[in-house]
Amino acid sequence: MKTLIVYYSRSNTTKKVAEYLKSKLGADIEEVTTPVNYGGAIGYAKGIKDSVQEKVIEIGNLKYDPGDYDRVIIGTPVWTSKLANPILTYIKKNNSLKNVSLFIVGKSNGFEKVEEHFTKVSGVKPQKTTYILEKEINDNTFENKADALL
Ligand SMILES: Cc1cc2nc3c(=O)[nH]c(=O)nc-3n(C[C@H](O)[C@H](O)[C@H](O)COP(=O)(O)O)c2cc1C
Structure with a gap:
């Protein structure tokens, strides 16, 4: 099965x-980038x-067309219990996403809400x-959870 991994970090x-999933699957990988500066304390704010407003932002050029793949694995950090804006934008720009799995990374809370946000925006259930x-992830104990997507 041809798999594309898409993430923002x-x-x-x-x-x-x-990167771990890529090493396991030998999949193509697309890092979604943005010229918007989310770095540092000002970028965090x-x-x-932007996440509260569900703002669609500018993202960098993409290398891969998700339509060419049997499945797409999307990774997003939790931002105010929503998809991070670069991934929100990616999903809005690619409205033919079909077989999608998700990995959601956060400090503590909002994971279910991110999943609901994905379904609302994409129109498909992961x-x-x-x-x-x-x-x-910092302790390197995430592998079993990541393996659930393999
Ligand atoms: C703007 C913003 C909003 C965030 N909101 C949440 C949140 O609602 N819940 C949570 O558990 N973590 C939240 N976080 C923490 C990140 O999800 C967490 O630090 C994640 O590991 C960052 O992943 P990254 O290093 O790949 O960007 C937020 C971080 C940012 C920058």
Whole structure:
């Protein structure tokens, strides 16, 4: 099965899971980037504001067309119990997503709400979803949860 992994990561936590899944699946991987500066304390505050407003933002050019794949695995950090804006934007721009699984990374709460947000925005229910705590990624104990998507 041809798989594409798509993720956004502000501070390289979600990225670690994406790279892990890539190594397991030999999948293509798309890092969604943005010229919007979400770095540092000011960027964090902007992330809060944009996520509350569900703002569609500018994202960088994409390398892959999800329509060319049998399934797409999307990884997003939790931002105010919603999809991070770069992933929200990616989903809005690719309205033919079919077989999607999700991994959602957060500090503590809002995971179910992110899953609901995904379904609302994309119009499809994820095939599989896994919730991963930032601490589990920092401690390298996330692998079983990531393996649930394999
Ligand atoms: C704007 C913003 C909002 C956030 N909101 C939440 C939240 O509602 N719940 C939560 O558990 N973590 C929240 N977090 C924490 C991130 O989800 C967490 O630190 C995650 O590991 C970051 O992943 P990344 O390094 O891949 O960007 C938020 C972080 C940011 C920047």
